[in-house]
Amino acid sequence: MTASKMQHNLFVFIAHYGYAGIFGALMLGIIGAPVPDEFLMTFSGYLVSKGKMHFVPTVIVSVLGSFAGMSLSYAIGYKFGYPLVEKYGQKVHITKEKLERTQIWFGRFGKFALTVGYFVPGLRHLTAYSAGISKWPYRSFCLYAVPGAMLWAIAFIALGTYLGEHWHAVTTAIHRYLLLGFAVLAAAAAAIWYLKKARGKRMAAK
Numbered sequence: 001m002t003a004s005k006m007q008h009n010l011f012v013f014i015a016h017y018g019y020a021g022i023f024g025a026l027m028l029g030i031i032g033a034p035v036p037d038e039f040l041m042t043f044s045g046y047l048v049s050k051g052k053m054h055f056v057p058t059v060i061v062s063v064l065g066s067f068a069g070m071s072l073s074y075a076i077g078y079k080f081g082y083p084l085v086e087k088y089g090q091k092v093h094i095t096k097e098k099l100e101r102t103q104i105w106f107g108r109f110g111k112f113a114l115t116v117g118y119f120v121p122g123l124r125h126l127t128a129y130s131a132g133i134s135k136w137p138y139r140s141f142c143l144y145a146v147p148g149a150m151l152w153a154i155a156f157i158a159l160g161t162y163l164g165e166h167w168h169a170v171t172t173a174i175h176r177y178l179l180l181g182f183a184v185l186a187a188a189a190a191a192i193w194y195l196k197k198a199r200g201k202r203m204a205a206k
Helices: 003-031 037-049 055-092 096-109 112-119 124-133 138-205
Strands: none
Touching (some): 003 037, 003 124, 037 055, 037 138, 055 096, 055 138, 096 112, 112 124, 112 138, 124 138
16 A cells, blocks of 8 residues: 555544544554654644644644553563564564664653654654663653653644645655654764764773
């Protein structure tokens, strides 16, 4: 199934099932299912602009759905760690290498990487697994995950509401630039980590 066909089916699903559909799709998307999260929320905002949904309930179910997915990912990471990822992660495009790169992201930006990670395609569904594997206390996890879920949901739903008919074209451009920005930041973080490691080895050798 092509990406455009998948998006179309998802939009039909959301238009039919409404708030319950948003909750379920976002929860599965955060866990690792191939759900275009930003498109889902801007489309929901578009439905708000058409009077088919209401802004506040849409935000609430989006926050609850995304946080439910994050919490489940956290619990899986906390209980099963890398072994489960190594065995089954490929099925949801999660690998040990990707999680190790996410740990570099945490090393660079601290726990706020969990909050900011919501806005980065390809990262948001990894940060919760990584936090669980690292045995974060659940309270600390919530402290950084909940604000991220709220800001992310409000931003994209409001965007879809404001853009109306133009929601898809603008979201496509935003998604593209978010991916590019993440790639640049990930490369920079990896380079800094490598340089620090090389420097540490040189210092140890002296």
